[in-house]
Structures are given as structure tokens and as C-alpha cells.
Amino acid sequence: MDLRPSLLAFCTFLFPVFATAQLALEYDINQQPAPSEVGQMIAFDGQLFLSADNGFTGAELWRYDPAGDELFLVGDIYPFELGSQPTEFEPYDGRLFFAASDGVKGNELWAYDPALETAGLVADIRSGSLSSFPSFMVVYNSKLYFTAEKSGQGRELWSYDAATDMAGARGRSHSRLDGISAGPSGSL
Numbered sequence: 001m002d003l004r005p006s007l008l009a010f011c012t013f014l015f016p017v018f019a020t021a022q023l024a025l026e027y028d029i030n031q032q033p034a035p036s037e038v039g040q041m042i043a044f045d046g047q048l049f050l051s052a053d054n055g056f057t058g059a060e061l062w063r064y065d066p067a068g069d070e071l072f073l074v075g076d077i078y079p080f081e082l083g084s085q086p087t088e089f090e091p092y093d094g095r096l097f098f099a100a101s102d103g104v105k106g107n108e109l110w111a112y113d114p115a116l117e118t119a120g121l122v123a124d125i126r127s128g129s130l131s132s133f134p135s136f137m138v139v140y141n142s143k144l145y146f147t148a149e150k151s152g153q154g155r156e157l158w159s160y161d162a163a164t165d166m167a168g169a170r171g172r173s174h175s176r177l178d179g180i181s182a183g184p185s186g187s188l
Contacts, residue, residue, distance in 0.1 A: 027064060027071050030055040042089040044096045045114045049074070051086045058083020061098065061112065061119060074112055075119045078103045086110070090137035092144045093162035097122065099134040106131030109146070109160065122160065126150050134158070 029036035032055040039051035039059060048064040054073070058081045061074040077084035077100050084100035085107070091097075096112040102121070106129050109122040125132035125148045132148040133155075139145075144160040 026066075027069075029053070029062065029071065039085075040087055040089055042091070042096070044089070044091050049089060049096055049112070053083060056081065059085050061086045061100070074117075077101075077110070077119060084110075088135055088137050088146070090139065090144065090146075092137075092139045092160075095162075097137060097144055097160075099137075101131065104129060107133050109134045109148070125158065 029038070029052045034055055035053075037053045037059060041048060041050040043049075048066065050062050050064065051059050052062050053059045057073065057076050058078065060076055060078070060083050063072045063074050064070070065072070077086070082103065084102060086098045086100040088099040089096060094114070096114075098110050098112070099107055100110045100119075101107040105121065105124045106126060108124050108126070108131065110119055111122050112119040125134070130151065132150060134146045134148045137144060137146040142161070142163065144162070146158055146160075147155050148158045149155045
């Protein structure tokens with residue numbers, strides 16, 4: 001005796017949400033016969049931000065507005081098919097912070113400003129083409145904390161304070177907290 005139909009009817013009765021739930025492809029970003037490679041996603045400023053590849057730009061930061069069913073490329077940070085590979089999304093001070101590479105400065109700290117609808121480099125922590133790889137971003141006590149690498153210091157705890165964000169010789173305010181473990185191997 002096949003119990004599958006009875007089991008299915010019983011489960012449908014017990015869990016009606018599963019019987020009526022529907023899945024749908026929300027947006028086909030890469031309309032070529034290739035995957036969009038959707039990466040990290042975060043809800044921010046009433047929209048969905050994600051890393052994806054449309055087949056032309058490589059993985060870049062995209063903004064999806066579900067109300068208008070529209071998808072926008074925030075910016076082609078790393079031109080051509082390589083992509084900036086945005087990761088580590090964290091909302092802070094009205095902007096969306098993330099790590100990305102422009103192909104010149106390496107993987108560094110970036111931010112998207114919805115008021116200006118642009119993304120820009122916040123800090124080149126590891127100067128030149130080497131990457132600092134900002135990671136594990138979290139907002140605490142009105143500052144953005146994250147880990148990053150700097151030549152000769154290894155991976156350390158860093159902070160960014162939007163309250164002291166003013167133009168000047170040093171540019172944006174970002175600082176390495178006192179090292180927990182001195183030396184090139186870093187603390188983490």
C-alpha cells in the first residue's frame with residue numbers, strides 16, 4: 001500500500017503554508033545562458049542591495065527596487081568583466097559600507113550614499129595596489145568597526161567614525177585601534 005498520497009494530504013492539512021507557498025524568479029540579472037552569481041544581499045534604505053554579475057561587468061553592487069520591479073547597477077567600480085566583488089555589507093550613518101576592489105587600490109573600504117546615488121572609496125588602508133580586505137564590519141557605539149590588513153601590521157581592528165568625517169590633509173577619519181599583538185602577523 002502506497003502511503004505517499006495520504007502522507008501528502010496529512011502534511012498539507014497540518015502545514016497549509018507549505019501547500020500554498022510559491023517560489024518565483026524575482027529578476028534574471030544575467031540574461032545570457034550563464035548564472036548571475038548573486039552573492040551577498042542586504043536590505044537597506046527600502047531596497048535590496050546585492051552583489052551580482054550581469055555577464056558584462058563582473059560582480060558589482062546592484063540595487064533592486066521591488067516596488068517598481070527595477071534593478072540598477074550602482075556603479076561599475078572595477079570596469080570590464082572582472083568586477084569589484086563587493087562583500088561585507090554594513091549600513092552605517094545613512095550609507096551602505098562594503099569592501100570592494102577598483103583594480104587599482106586593491107580590496108578596500110567603500111560606501112554607497114543613497115542621497116547622491118553614488119559609491120566611493122572611503123579609505124585606502126593598505127596604500128597602493130595591495131588589499132587591506134576590510135572584513136567583519138559591525139556598528140557599535142556610533143562607529144563602524146572592522147578588521148583590515150596593513151603592510152607590516154597584519155590584520156588588526158580598525159574603526160571609522162562618521163562624526164569626524166571632514167575633508168583635510170588626512171581625508172576621511174579612519175584609524176587602527178592599538179594593536180593587541182605587535183608585529184607583522186597581526187592580532188587576528
